Amino acid sequence: MVIHVDARGCACPEPVIKTKKAIAQEHDEVVVLVDNKTALENVKRFAGKSKHQVTVEEVEDYYQLTLKK
Protein backbone atom coordinates (compact mmCIF):
# COMPACT_ATOMS: atom_id res chain seq x y z
CA MET A 1 0.00 0.00 0.00
CA VAL A 2 1.20 3.50 -0.82
CA ILE A 3 0.50 6.30 1.65
CA HIS A 4 0.51 9.87 0.30
CA VAL A 5 1.50 12.82 2.47
CA ASP A 6 1.16 16.34 1.13
CA ALA A 7 3.24 18.58 3.40
CA ARG A 8 3.64 21.46 0.93
CA GLY A 9 3.34 24.82 2.62
CA CYS A 10 3.55 23.31 6.10
CA ALA A 11 5.74 25.00 8.72
CA CYS A 12 8.40 23.23 10.78
CA PRO A 13 8.13 20.48 12.03
CA GLU A 14 4.78 19.48 10.48
CA PRO A 15 6.24 17.71 7.42
CA VAL A 16 8.21 15.38 9.69
CA ILE A 17 5.25 14.79 12.03
CA LYS A 18 3.02 13.91 9.07
CA THR A 19 5.70 11.56 7.75
CA LYS A 20 6.13 10.00 11.19
CA LYS A 21 2.39 9.35 11.45
CA ALA A 22 2.33 7.87 7.93
CA ILE A 23 5.17 5.41 8.47
CA ALA A 24 3.59 4.27 11.73
CA GLN A 25 0.81 2.79 9.57
CA GLU A 26 1.06 -0.39 7.51
CA HIS A 27 2.75 0.57 4.22
CA ASP A 28 4.90 -0.52 1.33
CA GLU A 29 5.94 2.98 0.55
CA VAL A 30 5.23 6.52 1.69
CA VAL A 31 5.24 9.36 -0.82
CA VAL A 32 5.82 12.79 0.74
CA LEU A 33 5.50 16.14 -1.04
CA VAL A 34 7.37 19.17 0.36
CA ASP A 35 8.07 22.58 -1.15
CA ASN A 36 11.26 23.77 0.53
CA LYS A 37 14.76 22.48 1.14
CA THR A 38 14.52 22.65 4.92
CA ALA A 39 11.52 20.29 4.95
CA LEU A 40 13.26 18.12 2.34
CA GLU A 41 16.36 17.77 4.54
CA ASN A 42 14.31 17.17 7.68
CA VAL A 43 12.12 14.46 6.15
CA LYS A 44 15.15 12.80 4.55
CA ARG A 45 16.99 12.76 7.87
CA PHE A 46 13.98 11.36 9.67
CA ALA A 47 13.48 8.68 6.99
CA GLY A 48 17.11 7.64 7.35
CA LYS A 49 16.77 7.36 11.10
CA SER A 50 13.63 5.25 10.76
CA LYS A 51 15.39 2.82 8.42
CA HIS A 52 13.74 3.84 5.17
CA GLN A 53 15.41 4.33 1.81
CA VAL A 54 14.63 7.66 0.21
CA THR A 55 14.51 8.72 -3.41
CA VAL A 56 13.94 12.38 -4.20
CA GLU A 57 12.44 13.73 -7.38
CA GLU A 58 12.09 17.42 -8.19
CA VAL A 59 8.69 18.06 -9.71
CA GLU A 60 7.87 21.58 -10.92
CA ASP A 61 8.30 23.72 -7.79
CA TYR A 62 8.22 21.01 -5.16
CA TYR A 63 9.98 17.83 -4.13
CA GLN A 64 8.57 14.32 -4.09
CA LEU A 65 10.19 11.93 -1.64
CA THR A 66 9.53 8.21 -1.86
CA LEU A 67 10.27 6.27 1.33
CA LYS A 68 10.69 2.51 1.18
CA LYS A 69 11.50 0.12 3.99
Next chain:
Amino acid sequence: MKKTALIGITGGIIGLIAVALVYFGNPGNMGFCIACFFRDTAGGIGLHRAEVVQYIRPEIIGLVFGALIMSLIGKEFSPRGGSSPAIRFVLAICVMVGALVFLGCPLRMMLRIGGGDLNAIVGLVGFIVGIAVGILCLNKGFTLNRAYKLSKCEGAVYPVINIGLLVLLVAAPAFIFFSAEGPGSMHAPIILSLIAGLVVGGLAQKSRFCTVAGIRDTILFKDTTMLIGFICVIAVAIIGNLIMGTFNLGFEAQPIAHSDGLWNFMGMVVVGFGSVLLGGCPLRQVILSGEGNTDSVVVIFGFITGAAICHNFGLASSAEGPSPYGPAAVIICLIVVALIAVCNLKKTSKA
Protein backbone atom coordinates in the same frame (compact mmCIF):
# COMPACT_ATOMS: atom_id res chain seq x y z
CA MET B 1 27.35 14.15 9.54
CA LYS B 2 28.09 17.21 7.39
CA LYS B 3 24.86 18.74 8.65
CA THR B 4 25.83 18.15 12.28
CA ALA B 5 29.23 19.77 11.67
CA LEU B 6 27.63 22.82 10.06
CA ILE B 7 25.21 23.21 12.96
CA GLY B 8 28.04 22.86 15.47
CA ILE B 9 30.20 25.41 13.64
CA THR B 10 27.25 27.82 13.40
CA GLY B 11 26.60 27.48 17.13
CA GLY B 12 30.27 27.98 17.95
CA ILE B 13 30.59 31.07 15.75
CA ILE B 14 27.42 32.56 17.26
CA GLY B 15 28.91 32.08 20.74
CA LEU B 16 32.23 33.59 19.66
CA ILE B 17 30.74 36.61 17.89
CA ALA B 18 28.36 37.22 20.78
CA VAL B 19 31.22 37.45 23.27
CA ALA B 20 33.12 39.71 20.84
CA LEU B 21 30.12 42.05 20.44
CA VAL B 22 29.95 42.46 24.21
CA TYR B 23 33.68 43.24 24.22
CA PHE B 24 33.09 45.91 21.56
CA GLY B 25 30.27 47.56 23.48
CA ASN B 26 27.05 45.54 23.59
CA PRO B 27 25.40 45.06 27.03
CA GLY B 28 26.51 42.08 29.14
CA ASN B 29 25.54 38.66 27.80
CA MET B 30 23.76 40.48 24.96
CA GLY B 31 25.97 39.85 21.97
CA PHE B 32 22.75 38.74 20.40
CA CYS B 33 19.21 38.94 21.72
CA ILE B 34 16.43 38.98 19.18
CA ALA B 35 13.85 40.11 21.74
CA CYS B 36 16.03 42.87 23.21
CA PHE B 37 17.10 44.05 19.75
CA PHE B 38 13.52 44.38 18.48
CA ARG B 39 12.65 46.17 21.74
CA ASP B 40 15.55 48.59 21.20
CA THR B 41 14.60 49.08 17.55
CA ALA B 42 10.95 49.70 18.53
CA GLY B 43 12.27 52.34 20.94
CA GLY B 44 14.61 53.77 18.32
CA ILE B 45 11.71 54.54 15.99
CA GLY B 46 9.68 55.90 18.89
CA LEU B 47 7.08 53.16 19.25
CA HIS B 48 7.77 53.25 22.98
CA ARG B 49 9.45 55.90 25.11
CA ALA B 50 11.52 53.84 27.54
CA GLU B 51 14.59 56.05 27.30
CA VAL B 52 17.10 53.37 28.28
CA VAL B 53 16.21 50.95 25.46
CA GLN B 54 16.16 52.97 22.24
CA TYR B 55 18.57 52.05 19.43
CA ILE B 56 18.02 50.65 15.93
CA ARG B 57 20.08 47.47 16.28
CA PRO B 58 22.16 46.80 13.17
CA GLU B 59 22.62 43.14 14.12
CA ILE B 60 19.01 42.46 13.06
CA ILE B 61 19.54 44.22 9.73
CA GLY B 62 22.66 42.13 9.22
CA LEU B 63 20.84 38.90 10.08
CA VAL B 64 18.10 39.64 7.55
CA PHE B 65 20.59 40.43 4.80
CA GLY B 66 22.88 37.52 5.69
CA ALA B 67 19.93 35.17 5.32
CA LEU B 68 18.72 36.93 2.17
CA ILE B 69 22.12 36.76 0.44
CA MET B 70 22.71 33.14 1.45
CA SER B 71 19.21 32.12 0.31
CA LEU B 72 19.76 33.85 -3.05
CA ILE B 73 23.09 32.02 -3.47
CA GLY B 74 21.46 28.69 -2.57
CA LYS B 75 18.43 29.43 -4.78
CA GLU B 76 16.21 29.18 -1.70
CA PHE B 77 14.76 32.69 -1.70
CA SER B 78 11.12 31.81 -2.03
CA PRO B 79 8.44 34.30 -0.98
CA ARG B 80 5.55 32.54 0.71
CA GLY B 81 2.98 33.30 3.36
CA GLY B 82 -0.67 33.30 4.24
CA SER B 83 -0.52 30.74 7.05
CA SER B 84 -2.79 32.28 9.71
CA PRO B 85 -1.11 35.71 9.79
CA ALA B 86 -3.36 37.22 12.49
CA ILE B 87 -2.76 34.29 14.82
CA ARG B 88 0.99 34.48 14.20
CA PHE B 89 0.91 38.19 15.00
CA VAL B 90 -0.80 37.56 18.36
CA LEU B 91 1.48 34.60 19.21
CA ALA B 92 4.50 36.80 18.52
CA ILE B 93 3.23 39.49 20.91
CA CYS B 94 2.84 36.81 23.61
CA VAL B 95 6.35 35.45 22.96
CA MET B 96 7.75 38.98 23.27
CA VAL B 97 5.95 39.56 26.58
CA GLY B 98 7.37 36.29 27.95
CA ALA B 99 10.86 37.16 26.70
CA LEU B 100 10.84 40.65 28.21
CA VAL B 101 9.64 39.36 31.57
CA PHE B 102 12.54 36.88 31.52
CA LEU B 103 14.78 39.50 29.85
CA GLY B 104 15.94 37.67 26.78
CA CYS B 105 15.04 35.50 23.83
CA PRO B 106 16.15 31.84 23.84
CA LEU B 107 19.44 32.83 22.21
CA ARG B 108 20.22 35.34 24.95
CA MET B 109 19.16 32.72 27.49
CA MET B 110 21.94 30.53 26.09
CA LEU B 111 24.40 33.43 26.15
CA ARG B 112 23.39 34.22 29.74
CA ILE B 113 24.10 30.61 30.68
CA GLY B 114 27.43 31.04 28.88
CA GLY B 115 28.15 34.04 31.10
CA GLY B 116 27.44 32.06 34.27
CA ASP B 117 23.99 33.59 34.90
CA LEU B 118 22.18 30.78 36.75
CA ASN B 119 18.82 32.58 36.44
CA ALA B 120 18.98 31.58 32.79
CA ILE B 121 19.10 27.91 33.83
CA VAL B 122 15.75 28.50 35.54
CA GLY B 123 14.58 30.10 32.28
CA LEU B 124 15.86 27.09 30.34
CA VAL B 125 13.76 24.74 32.46
CA GLY B 126 10.70 26.89 31.71
CA PHE B 127 11.65 26.96 28.02
CA ILE B 128 11.81 23.14 27.92
CA VAL B 129 8.45 22.87 29.70
CA GLY B 130 6.90 25.31 27.20
CA ILE B 131 8.35 23.35 24.27
CA ALA B 132 7.03 20.08 25.73
CA VAL B 133 3.52 21.54 25.96
CA GLY B 134 3.84 22.79 22.38
CA ILE B 135 4.91 19.31 21.23
CA LEU B 136 1.83 17.84 22.87
CA CYS B 137 -0.25 20.19 20.70
CA LEU B 138 1.73 19.29 17.56
CA ASN B 139 1.11 15.61 18.22
CA LYS B 140 -2.59 16.32 18.64
CA GLY B 141 -2.62 17.88 15.18
CA PHE B 142 -1.92 21.56 15.82
CA THR B 143 -1.45 23.47 12.58
CA LEU B 144 -1.66 27.06 11.37
CA ASN B 145 -2.47 25.75 7.88
CA ARG B 146 -0.46 25.99 4.71
CA ALA B 147 1.57 28.86 3.34
CA TYR B 148 1.38 29.65 -0.36
CA LYS B 149 3.71 31.10 -2.95
CA LEU B 150 3.76 34.88 -3.18
CA SER B 151 5.36 37.42 -5.49
CA LYS B 152 9.05 38.34 -5.31
CA CYS B 153 7.89 41.87 -4.47
CA GLU B 154 6.07 40.65 -1.33
CA GLY B 155 9.23 38.82 -0.23
CA ALA B 156 11.33 41.96 -0.77
CA VAL B 157 9.22 44.18 1.51
CA TYR B 158 10.93 43.35 4.80
CA PRO B 159 14.52 43.48 3.48
CA VAL B 160 13.71 46.90 1.97
CA ILE B 161 12.30 48.07 5.32
CA ASN B 162 15.64 47.08 6.82
CA ILE B 163 17.53 49.21 4.31
CA GLY B 164 15.32 52.08 5.45
CA LEU B 165 16.16 51.34 9.10
CA LEU B 166 19.88 51.27 8.30
CA VAL B 167 19.61 54.66 6.59
CA LEU B 168 17.76 56.07 9.62
CA LEU B 169 20.40 54.62 11.97
CA VAL B 170 23.33 56.10 10.06
CA ALA B 171 21.68 59.42 9.19
CA ALA B 172 20.30 59.74 12.74
CA PRO B 173 17.62 62.36 12.07
CA ALA B 174 16.17 64.12 15.12
CA PHE B 175 13.02 61.97 15.19
CA ILE B 176 15.02 58.77 15.75
CA PHE B 177 15.74 57.99 19.39
CA PHE B 178 19.14 57.00 20.75
CA SER B 179 19.49 56.07 24.42
CA ALA B 180 21.96 58.26 26.27
CA GLU B 181 22.23 55.74 29.11
CA GLY B 182 21.22 52.16 29.92
CA PRO B 183 21.36 49.09 27.67
CA GLY B 184 20.23 51.03 24.59
CA SER B 185 23.32 53.24 24.84
CA MET B 186 25.62 50.23 24.92
CA HIS B 187 26.46 48.94 21.48
CA ALA B 188 29.33 47.84 19.31
CA PRO B 189 30.24 50.08 16.35
CA ILE B 190 27.56 49.92 13.63
CA ILE B 191 29.82 48.31 11.05
CA LEU B 192 30.88 45.52 13.44
CA SER B 193 27.29 44.81 14.49
CA LEU B 194 26.24 44.72 10.85
CA ILE B 195 29.02 42.33 9.84
CA ALA B 196 28.31 40.12 12.88
CA GLY B 197 24.67 39.93 11.81
CA LEU B 198 25.59 39.17 8.20
CA VAL B 199 27.90 36.29 9.18
CA VAL B 200 25.46 34.75 11.65
CA GLY B 201 22.51 35.33 9.32
CA GLY B 202 24.25 33.53 6.46
CA LEU B 203 25.36 30.62 8.63
CA ALA B 204 21.99 30.27 10.33
CA GLN B 205 20.22 30.25 6.95
CA LYS B 206 22.53 27.55 5.59
CA SER B 207 22.43 25.39 8.73
CA ARG B 208 18.74 26.03 9.70
CA PHE B 209 19.99 26.84 13.22
CA CYS B 210 17.03 27.18 15.61
CA THR B 211 17.11 27.27 19.40
CA VAL B 212 13.63 25.76 19.67
CA ALA B 213 14.33 22.95 17.20
CA GLY B 214 17.32 21.81 19.28
CA ILE B 215 15.08 20.80 22.15
CA ARG B 216 11.90 20.13 20.16
CA ASP B 217 13.46 17.63 17.73
CA THR B 218 15.31 15.87 20.53
CA ILE B 219 12.03 15.22 22.36
CA LEU B 220 9.85 14.70 19.29
CA PHE B 221 12.07 12.69 16.93
CA LYS B 222 15.06 11.78 19.13
CA ASP B 223 17.05 13.84 16.64
CA THR B 224 19.89 15.68 18.38
CA THR B 225 21.40 17.34 15.27
CA MET B 226 20.12 20.80 16.18
CA LEU B 227 20.87 20.32 19.88
CA ILE B 228 24.58 20.21 18.97
CA GLY B 229 24.33 23.83 17.84
CA PHE B 230 22.59 24.75 21.08
CA ILE B 231 25.37 23.18 23.15
CA CYS B 232 28.12 24.73 21.01
CA VAL B 233 26.75 28.25 21.57
CA ILE B 234 26.85 27.76 25.33
CA ALA B 235 30.23 25.99 25.36
CA VAL B 236 31.98 28.62 23.25
CA ALA B 237 30.31 31.46 25.20
CA ILE B 238 31.57 29.95 28.48
CA ILE B 239 35.13 29.65 27.13
CA GLY B 240 34.96 33.14 25.59
CA ASN B 241 33.65 34.74 28.78
CA LEU B 242 36.28 32.94 30.86
CA ILE B 243 39.01 34.31 28.58
CA MET B 244 37.55 37.83 28.60
CA GLY B 245 37.03 37.74 32.37
CA THR B 246 33.28 38.26 32.00
CA PHE B 247 32.24 34.85 33.35
CA ASN B 248 30.42 35.41 36.63
CA LEU B 249 28.78 32.33 38.12
CA GLY B 250 25.73 32.95 40.29
CA PHE B 251 22.20 34.31 40.56
CA GLU B 252 22.80 37.83 41.84
CA ALA B 253 24.06 40.96 40.07
CA GLN B 254 23.94 39.48 36.59
CA PRO B 255 23.92 41.93 33.66
CA ILE B 256 20.41 42.93 32.44
CA ALA B 257 18.76 40.15 34.45
CA HIS B 258 16.72 39.64 37.60
CA SER B 259 16.64 36.73 39.99
CA ASP B 260 12.90 36.14 40.44
CA GLY B 261 12.89 32.41 39.71
CA LEU B 262 9.14 31.99 39.25
CA TRP B 263 8.81 34.68 36.56
CA ASN B 264 12.06 33.77 34.85
CA PHE B 265 10.54 30.30 34.56
CA MET B 266 7.04 31.39 33.54
CA GLY B 267 8.27 33.94 31.00
CA MET B 268 10.24 31.26 29.19
CA VAL B 269 7.33 28.79 29.33
CA VAL B 270 5.40 31.27 27.17
CA VAL B 271 8.40 31.74 24.87
CA GLY B 272 8.89 27.98 24.42
CA PHE B 273 5.21 27.20 23.95
CA GLY B 274 4.57 30.11 21.57
CA SER B 275 7.73 29.48 19.55
CA VAL B 276 6.83 25.83 18.92
CA LEU B 277 3.43 26.95 17.61
CA LEU B 278 5.17 29.52 15.41
CA GLY B 279 7.45 26.81 13.99
CA GLY B 280 10.72 28.29 15.20
CA CYS B 281 12.52 30.51 17.69
CA PRO B 282 12.79 34.31 17.30
CA LEU B 283 16.19 34.04 15.57
CA ARG B 284 14.79 31.52 13.11
CA GLN B 285 11.89 33.87 12.33
CA VAL B 286 14.38 36.60 11.43
CA ILE B 287 16.28 34.19 9.17
CA LEU B 288 13.06 33.03 7.48
CA SER B 289 12.04 36.65 6.92
CA GLY B 290 15.23 37.05 4.89
CA GLU B 291 14.30 33.99 2.81
CA GLY B 292 11.05 35.68 1.82
CA ASN B 293 8.79 34.02 4.38
CA THR B 294 6.20 36.71 5.06
CA ASP B 295 4.55 34.67 7.82
CA SER B 296 7.80 35.28 9.68
CA VAL B 297 7.65 38.95 8.74
CA VAL B 298 4.22 39.12 10.38
CA VAL B 299 5.79 37.45 13.44
CA ILE B 300 8.49 40.13 13.48
CA PHE B 301 5.86 42.88 13.29
CA GLY B 302 4.26 41.10 16.26
CA PHE B 303 7.59 41.13 18.13
CA ILE B 304 7.99 44.87 17.53
CA THR B 305 4.40 45.55 18.57
CA GLY B 306 4.81 43.29 21.60
CA ALA B 307 7.96 45.14 22.64
CA ALA B 308 6.17 48.48 22.34
CA ILE B 309 3.25 47.14 24.41
CA CYS B 310 5.69 45.82 27.04
CA HIS B 311 7.28 49.22 27.58
CA ASN B 312 4.19 51.38 27.06
CA PHE B 313 2.23 49.27 29.59
CA GLY B 314 5.18 48.73 31.92
CA LEU B 315 5.18 44.94 31.55
CA ALA B 316 8.90 44.41 30.98
CA SER B 317 11.09 43.38 33.90
CA SER B 318 14.07 45.34 35.16
CA ALA B 319 17.16 44.33 37.12
CA GLU B 320 15.05 44.66 40.29
CA GLY B 321 12.62 42.01 39.11
CA PRO B 322 9.28 41.73 37.30
CA SER B 323 7.20 44.89 37.02
CA PRO B 324 3.88 45.02 38.94
CA TYR B 325 1.96 44.10 35.77
CA GLY B 326 4.49 41.63 34.33
CA PRO B 327 3.23 38.46 36.05
CA ALA B 328 -0.40 39.11 35.11
CA ALA B 329 0.66 39.78 31.51
CA VAL B 330 2.54 36.46 31.40
CA ILE B 331 -0.51 34.59 32.69
CA ILE B 332 -2.78 36.28 30.14
CA CYS B 333 -0.30 35.47 27.36
CA LEU B 334 -0.12 31.86 28.49
CA ILE B 335 -3.92 31.61 28.34
CA VAL B 336 -3.99 33.26 24.89
CA VAL B 337 -1.31 30.88 23.55
CA ALA B 338 -3.17 27.89 25.02
CA LEU B 339 -6.47 29.02 23.49
CA ILE B 340 -4.82 29.47 20.10
CA ALA B 341 -3.33 25.98 20.43
CA VAL B 342 -6.66 24.38 21.31
CA CYS B 343 -8.56 26.24 18.57
CA ASN B 344 -6.15 25.03 15.89
CA LEU B 345 -6.05 21.31 16.62
CA LYS B 346 -7.00 19.35 13.53
CA LYS B 347 -7.61 15.68 13.00
CA THR B 348 -4.56 14.57 11.04
CA SER B 349 -5.71 11.15 9.83
CA LYS B 350 -5.99 12.56 6.29
CA ALA B 351 -2.30 13.48 6.50
